[in-house]
Amino acid sequence: MSAKLTRTMLYIPGNNPAMVQNGGAYGADAILLDLEDAVAVNRKIDARVLVRNIMNFVNFGDVEVTVRINGLDTEFAIDDLKEIVPQKPDAIRIPKINSADDVKKIDQIITEIEKEHGIKVGSTKIHAMIETAIGVENAFEIATSSKRISALTIGGQDLTADMKVVKTEAGEEISYARRRIVMAAKAAGLAAIDTVYADVDNEAGLIRETEMIKGLGYDGKAVINPRQIKPIHNVYMPTDDAIEKARVIIEAFVKAKKEGVGVFAINGKMVDAPVVARAQRVLELAGIEIGGQ
Amino acid sequence: MKNAIGVDIPKKIDGLGEVVSFKGEWALVDKAKTSNVQKEPQSLRVKPKGFKKMCKDIKDCLDKLEIKDGMTISFHHHMRGGDGTIVPIIEALANRGIKNLTLASSSLTGAHEPLVSYVEDGTITRIFTSGCRGKLGQAVSAGKLKYPAVFHSHGGRARAIQEGRIKVDVSFISASAADDAGNATGSHGKSACGSLGYAMIDAEYAKQVVVITDNVVEYPCQPASIQQCNVDYVVPIDSIGDPKKIAGDSTRITKNPMDLRIAELAAEAIIKANYIKEGYSFQCGAGGASLAVARFIREYMEQKEIRGSFLLGGITSVMTDMLESDLFKYAFDVQSFDSAVSQSICNNPKHVEISANQYANPMNCDCMTHKLDVVVLAALEVDINFNVNVLVGADGNIRGASGGHCDTAAGANLTVIVAPSIRGRLPIIKKQITTVVTPGSSVDLLVTERGICINPARKDLKKALKDSGLPIVDIKDVATEVERLCGKQNEPEFEDDIVAVVEYRDGSIIDVIRKVKS
Amino acid sequence: MKLKITAQAGSLESCDLLVIVNPVEEGAGRNVEMESMVISEYGDSILKDINGILDQFDVKDVELVVNDRGALTPTIKARIEAALLRSSKGKG
Numbered sequence: 001m002s003a004k005l006t007r008t009m010l011y012i013p014g015n016n017p018a019m020v021q022n023g024g025a026y027g028a029d030a031i032l033l034d035l036e037d038a039v040a041v042n043r044k045i046d047a048r049v050l051v052r053n054i055m056n057f058v059n060f061g062d063v064e065v066t067v068r069i070n071g072l073d074t075e076f077a078i079d080d081l082k083e084i085v086p087q088k089p090d091a092i093r094i095p096k097i098n099s100a101d102d103v104k105k106i107d108q109i110i111t112e113i114e115k116e117h118g119i120k121v122g123s124t125k126i127h128a129m130i131e132t133a134i135g136v137e138n139a140f141e142i143a144t145s146s147k148r149i150s151a152l153t154i155g156g157q158d159l160t161a162d163m164k165v166v167k168t169e170a171g172e173e174i175s176y177a178r179r180r181i182v183m184a185a186k187a188a189g190l191a192a193i194d195t196v197y198a199d200v201d202n203e204a205g206l207i208r209e210t211e212m213i214k215g216l217g218y219d220g221k222a223v224i225n226p227r228q229i230k231p232i233h234n235v236y237m238p239t240d241d242a243i244e245k246a247r248v249i250i251e252a253f254v255k256a257k258k259e260g261v262g263v264f265a266i267n268g269k270m271v272d273a274p275v276v277a278r279a280q281r282v283l284e285l286a287g288i289e290i291g292g293q
Numbered sequence: 294m295k296n297a298i299g300v301d302i303p304k305k306i307d308g309l310g311e312v313v314s315f316k317g318e319w320a321l322v323d324k325a326k327t328s329n330v331q332k333e334p335q336s337l338r339v340k341p342k343g344f345k346k347m348c349k350d351i352k353d354c355l356d357k358l359e360i361k362d363g364m365t366i367s368f369h370h371h372m373r374g375g376d377g378t379i380v381p382i383i384e385a386l387a388n389r390g391i392k393n394l395t396l397a398s399s400s401l402t403g404a405h406e407p408l409v410s411y412v413e414d415g416t417i418t419r420i421f422t423s424g425c426r427g428k429l430g431q432a433v434s435a436g437k438l439k440y441p442a443v444f445h446s447h448g449g450r451a452r453a454i455q456e457g458r459i460k461v462d463v464s465f466i467s468a469s470a471a472d473d474a475g476n477a478t479g480s481h482g483k484s485a486c487g488s489l490g491y492a493m494i495d496a497e498y499a500k501q502v503v504v505i506t507d508n509v510v511e512y513p514c515q516p517a518s519i520q521q522c523n524v525d526y527v528v529p530i531d532s533i534g535d536p537k538k539i540a541g542d543s544t545r546i547t548k549n550p551m552d553l554r555i556a557e558l559a560a561e562a563i564i565k566a567n568y569i570k571e572g573y574s575f576q577c578g579a580g581g582a583s584l585a586v587a588r589f590i591r592e593y594m595e596q597k598e599i600r601g602s603f604l605l606g607g608i609t610s611v612m613t614d615m616l617e618s619d620l621f622k623y624a625f626d627v628q629s630f631d632s633a634v635s636q637s638i639c640n641n642p643k644h645v646e647i648s649a650n651q652y653a654n655p656m657n658c659d660c661m662t663h664k665l666d667v668v669v670l671a672a673l674e675v676d677i678n679f680n681v682n683v684l685v686g687a688d689g690n691i692r693g694a695s696g697g698h699c700d701t702a703a704g705a706n707l708t709v710i711v712a713p714s715i716r717g718r719l720p721i722i723k724k725q726i727t728t729v730v731t732p733g734s735s736v737d738l739l740v741t742e743r744g745i746c747i748n749p750a751r752k753d754l755k756k757a758l759k760d761s762g763l764p765i766v767d768i769k770d771v772a773t774e775v776e777r778l779c780g781k782q783n784e785p786e787f788e789d790d791i792v793a794v795v796e797y798r799d800g801s802i803i804d805v806i807r808k809v810k811s
Numbered sequence: 812m813k814l815k816i817t818a819q820a821g822s823l824e825s826c827d828l829l830v831i832v833n834p835v836e837e838g839a840g841r842n843v844e845m846e847s848m849v850i851s852e853y854g855d856s857i858l859k860d861i862n863g864i865l866d867q868f869d870v871k872d873v874e875l876v877v878n879d880r881g882a883l884t885p886t887i888k889a890r891i892e893a894a895l896l897r898s899s900k901g902k903g
Binding site: 016017018021045046049050052053054056057058 | 820821824825826827882883884885886888889890892893896897
């Protein structure tokens with residue numbers, strides 16, 4: 001499989017051992033171990049040390065493990081990085097990124113920590129969380145500010161607070177921000193993850209919103225309760241028809257590869273690289289592996 | 294002498310005599326099918342027309358019965374945690390100075406803790422039961438019972454009574470409605486408990502049968518799960534128990550995300566292995582991940598417009614809902630798990646009460662668990678050979694019940710065990726488990742949150758699930774990882790004395806339980 | 812590490828451990844009062860983990876009150892560490 005699927009990213013409060021140690025058990029593609037908003041100010045140390053220890057000990061399997069540290073504007077960020085980077089998370093989520101400068105500051109700190117611990121410099125990725133108006137306006141600059149950035153994410157709650165508007169079900173107020181961020185991500189070749197849908201009892205609303213953001217190009221969505229995972233995966237599941245078509249393309253691709261043929265046709269039509277890549281993506285989403293790719 | 298799962302079973306056990314060790318799921322059944330063994334004779338009692346069966350109270354009834362030391366008395370556990378009959382009767386017998394009773398209850402629950410003092414003082418010296426919990430379980434584990442207890446399955450109890458292994462002198466059958474001739478039911482009344490399936494065999498074979506009720510109705514009481522032709526006396530009491538305590542929390546679909554995840558994986562495996570199809574039959578446990586599987590399977594059946602043949606077993610309102618929605622043609626009920634289910638027995642002719650004999654006895658002309666397509670069961674522990682423990686805790690104390698576990702696991706075409714790999718800090722999947730109730734040869738799939746483990750003997754399932762996209766994991770890897778995470782635990786220490794035996798459904802001994810070191 | 816004040820970390824939630832750290836006089840040694848849901852299965856192991864962390868932070872004298880709800884080793888160590896850090900910082 002190529003790029004990891006991030007259809008769902010389950011937020012897990014970092015100070016809760018039962019949830020952190022079982023993070024990989026709920027079926028989400030990715031998890032976010034949260035040292036920031038889900039942890040009380042007087043428990044930041046507890047969460048940091050707990051997440052550090054559990055990351056070091058538990059095997060999360062194929063699940064993408066990310067950790068959200070506290071913002072640069074707090075007294076906690078640097079110690080968070082010092083303890084977490086050496087545990088080699090798949091990415092560090094940095095909240096409230098406003099500009100390329102913010103990223104560059106963090107980049108430097110992470111580089112020092114990597115060097116100190118004999119970790120390959122640059123291997124720690126960053127998911128930039130954009131949750132302010134200025135961050136939205138600087139989206140592309142942020143996306144291209146460092147080779148570490150592997151995804152852009154949007155924080156709807158804090159963004160609407162920063163904009164001083166009310167967050168609504170329809171989401172008109174963050175519509176521009178959503179589009180701007182996903183466009184910047186696409187332009188920079190990054191993944192894009194949408195914000196949480198807070199009403200956990202409203203499955204129909206979750207599905208509506210997921211269909212909308214999927215249509216915009218988002219690779220996935222933040223999740224705050226495990227029961228949101230299946231509905232989101234269902235939205236991202238390709239139709240049986242699409243899966244069949246993709247299967248045909250990939251089987252022909254594998255055959256052509258075996259025969260040492262670079263270019264091939266299906267039903268008289270040439271199949272080029274972007275078509276193969278899209279077909280591979282469809283099969284990944286469907287959870288189907290075809291050997292020999 | 295090692296039995297078929299490698300456990301050492303002595304030929305003779307103090308207090309039980311000679312025992313047969315477990316030789317395989319069908320070994321004794323295969324041997325028995327060509328033999329001509331007679332059933333235990335049923336005692337003929339004649340009551341002339343006009344005979345007054347109604348007693349004033351328990352004391353009056355005991356005066357009328359032939360009560361003596363060393364007799365076997367039986368009960369059912371259909372009131373589960375709300376039972377209010379067994380303790381008062383044992384108390385009444387103890388007050389008469391009766392000793393050395395053999396207690397043969399279909400099972401024992403937390404409601405029966407007061408029996409500990411009657412075990413300690415020798416009123417009760419033998420127990421036949423499916424399970425034992427709390428302080429009573431601990432008392433048996435501590436060796437307080439004079440003779441080794443025998444833990445049997447539901448089907449095994451019916452077999453034991455029919456073949457005379459358990460010879461019941463007096464059967465006390467509590468019922469939520471009964472008439473003065475002894476026709477009795479659990480399907481209606483203020484203490485309705487639903488099916489009286491476990492009691493039916495006692496009514497046929499016991500030397501004396503007493504119906505106890507808190508609701509004497511006008512003759513004739515219908516339906517007559519227990520029939521007047523088998524009943525000697527009827528005793529009215531204020532309350533046979535608390536029906537609200539029958540289920541506890543067991544019949545609501547869990548909200549626990551871990552259990553839901555496990556249930557979802559299990560349902561997908563069952564579906565992808567192609568077992569959910571038109572006319573199939575299904576059974577699942579009464580709570581946790583096991584019951585939640587029913588929800589996911591229901592969604593699939595509704596989506597694909599599949600209608601099953603029958604539901605079996607412990608019936609919960611989740612199942613009666615499916616029956617009402619015509620997703621299945623019948624529900625066969627040997628135990629009703631909440632009093633709401635009792636109403637379905639009264640109102641829905643497709644909801645049928647069955648005896649433990651019809652349900653799961655392997656030594657008759659075939660039982661219903663043998664017709665099951667799919668069963669989903671829970672577990673306390675599972676070892677890397679897929680053997681299952683549902684009886685003894687990690688600390689060595691008896692705290693669960695054999696129930697219908699080995700009956701359904703042996704009978705079903707697909708047996709799925711669902712469990713988290715760890716509970717708190719206690720490993721559930723282990724290299725070696727404390728006690729075996731169900732042999733691994735009966736188990737096809739084990740589903741934990743880590744994925745699906747396939748019994749190597751089922752090459753067909755391996756093939757079917759290979760390209761399913763579902764996480765397939767090796768059970769040995771799960772056990773190893775679980776041990777690494779939890780750390781090496783102190784295993785319970787036992788003395789040599791055998792305090793109980795685990796009887797497989799065919800009467801052979803599959804495991805022994807030894808005295809816990811204090 | 813010098814412990815200054817009484818400090819607490821963790822909780823009584825499943826898979827967690829609640830620990831209270833009380834500074835004591837120098838030379839008083841380590842006094843651990845422990846309750847655990849899995850005392851017979853893991854009692855020794857938990858004590859070993861606790862002493863390991865106390866060694867790591869060079870704490871020779873302390874009173875610990877521990878109520879364990881089935882915490883795994885990394886959690887046990889994290890909770891003790893957090894309480895020790897809090898105690899040594901002098902802040903609640």
